[in-house]
Amino acid sequence: MEKKISKLAILTKGIIKENPNLVLLLGTCPTLATTSSALNGAGMGVSAMAVLICSNIVISLLAKLIPDKVRIPCYIVVIAGFVTLVQFVLQAFVPSLYDSLGLFIPLIVVNCIILGRAEMFASKNNVIDSALDGIGMGIGFTLSLTVMGAVRELIGAGTIFGFALPWMSEHPMMIIALAPGGFFVYACAIAAINFITKGKGVKGSFDCHGCAMASMCQQEKCLAELEKGAEA
């Protein structure tokens, strides 16, 4: 089925139609935590994109060699290796970004987008398609993080990419840059996408469907158990 999709479609679907965090609702933790300013959001997006592209390429090459039963741990090790590399690069060349992203750089390892793409796309497709998928999803992730970061920075601090705007910076609404604002701006961004696509986009939801671990924990069984647990 994937064969029919053109190279261009693979590249572009991650940007809007299947945008990983606004439509598929994956990777919520870094989305909320690192968008307190546009620069942090962009930095997080680019770091995750680098890891995503590299891990997609390596995993699509290794997919046939890895036994099915231990594939998730193998994927995690590959991803963790690249995350450590990114961590070194950031620490050496952009220490200020390294400090402000802090804990969330090592946590790229458990970002559902990366593991999810490894599991759903890279393990079933060839190297070129997987790399394109990584680039597209990475751009989509970076774009939405940057936009959300810019909005939160603009309202919360009155600056944009660090430049103070005349009236806005004297009347900042701090709350938008703090934790509750993160949830609220993310909600508005998803609602805006819903409004524009009139609900026609691929609808994500916060349950097992979007979870990268679904195939490992036997999604249906898991969902059924949850439902049953709720009824009992």
Next chain:
Amino acid sequence: MNYLTILLGIILVNNYVLAQFLGICPFLGVSKKLDSAVGMGIAVIFVMVLATAATWPIMRVLNNFGIGYLQTIVFILIIAALVQFVEMALKKFIPSLHKALGVFLPLITTNCAVLGVCITNIDEGYNYLESLVNSFGAGVGFLLAMVIFSGMRAKIDDNPAVPKAFQGSPIVLVTAALLSLAFMGFGGLV
């Protein structure tokens, strides 16, 4: 006193879900029903404390050999293996507990809150006991947020008064924003 400060700080002030954005996926995904929210919360407390108990000594070993930069890889592998072993052990020895928590355990492997708490303990320079207290508190904070949130969702989800574009996941996030706002009131407590 020190331990109490850590415990209160991590449960109320720096709540993992509502103030630090760790473990958002299960927080939003499994909070629909109170029963599953409680199960997930307890499983998280359990795994967090165990993972810290295992990773803290390992970090000392890594530092001894001067290979602290392998932290991320080693920690995630330890957590993944640990969760698998715990699941097998529970299945064999305490089947009733496995029945209640088993579903949630594989999900927790890639929960960023667990890896997050292990790394935070090292970064903050906590000693072994402080690390365990911090992990336990982080788990309790998660459970607390889950339980309150599942109660709020029962009222707000599927409410026809919600505007069309906000139905589904956006209104869940707005609800989370309100809860997070309420928790900000604890700021300055510790």
